[in-house]
Amino acid sequence: MTVYQEILEAKESGKKLLAVLIDPEKIEIQSIHSFIQQVNQSMATHIFVGGSTDVHNQTEQVVIEIKKYTTLPVLLFPGSAQQVTSKADGILFLSLLSGRNPEYLIEQQIASALTVQKSGLEVIPTGYILIDGGKQTSVERISRTQPLAQNNYELILKTSLAGQFSGKKLIYLEAGSGAINPVGVVAINCVKSEIQIPLIVGGGIKNINQLNNAYNAGADMVVIGTAFEKDPTFFNELKKETINENFR
Template sequence: MSAVYKNILSAIDSGKKLLAVLIDPDKFAVESLPDFMAKVNDSLATHIFVGGSTVEDEETDILVEAIKRCSNLPVVLFPGDVTQITEKADALLFLSLISGRDPEYLIGKHVESVSKLRSLDLEVIPTGYLLIENGKETAVQRVTETKPMPRADIQNIVDTAKAGELLGMKLIYLEAGSGAIHSIAPDIISSVKTDLNIPLIVGGGIRTKEQLQLAYNAGADMVVIGTAFEQDEAFFNELKSDN
């Protein structure tokens, strides 16, 4: 088993909750990175995710290289497209949008990426990605033209996540979408977690320490936060490692 996934499993085994800071290459100027990364390094963050729905070619490569100069945290690609794959990262979430029924996002992009992946030394982590309705349209929805799953349809969300596990996926990611009005509800998180034997990631619309704690208490093993850090770096102070 490769290092990043193995470390996620052993951290969870020892009762640790994980926090990923999402950096979108499209929204982030490399010049502002050293200051931002100093705050990340000082916080409870355990991972850095890099990705976005619309990113120019090469931007990810340049950004990951710059992040690596500023931090020892593992950098995990969370790609919106094949062009965002770079060997400079430590691992890649090989996301299959299992909440949707578009073959392109279930398997098509993956086939497209294989010739690139074959030549790279990059840990690949198969991940079942579920987009859940959050109160407004998000970038993932727009780009993939995929309908999110209704929040009220908890059993269907649970069954979809479980199907991902049974297909051999190593992580399940419940996504409300970047900047979501409603983050994933605790009852959805706990219902999915109860039925799952693989780590559960939750993201989208988490802006406060209370929301973060609610997600952890409900059963999230890892929470991903992007917008709150981009818009309000003071949020880092609330999540300082010595708090």
């Protein structure tokens, strides 16, 4: 079964998914082993690897190290065409649909296309929608695009539907890494009630209540990065058995 088929199945059965985001610029190779041990003991179902930049070109090395210690699917979540490696299981082939910068709508995608083709990676077309998280995040800075306002539900919904109608297989509502405010429950619910494809929500989720809120509002998968980087004991609150008892 492909990674995408598993995500679809989880959506259909109501099983909630959690992706741990590892930013290659923020993790030391030597600490990956112990970090992944904690991931393995948690309710995490996926590992995403990526960041807005990877100036030291560490993505491949980080993916190789992660794969030594886990059987969870590792998906690239690339900030640019440089962050593609065949060592992962798949790639979220992102288009920044909330912005109007052609660089992140199609140019980076063209720049990466042959590498992706040769890589054998499972490609998952993903509509990526940046929503105001209360501060300027690196996605906004690097992409030079404006996020959508949290309460502009109509625009968030129209953008999500346009993504689905253009063939995206996932919609990702992103408040930006380290956001002050995660994507709000009303926005999540508006999108969830109208789209048919799985919905990912990430950015600024720091505790179990916010995680629960995102799931209850309709997120099929939640992505958490910064909260684990800052405090790996957060994994202890998210043990394997908690996922489907609390989050159905």
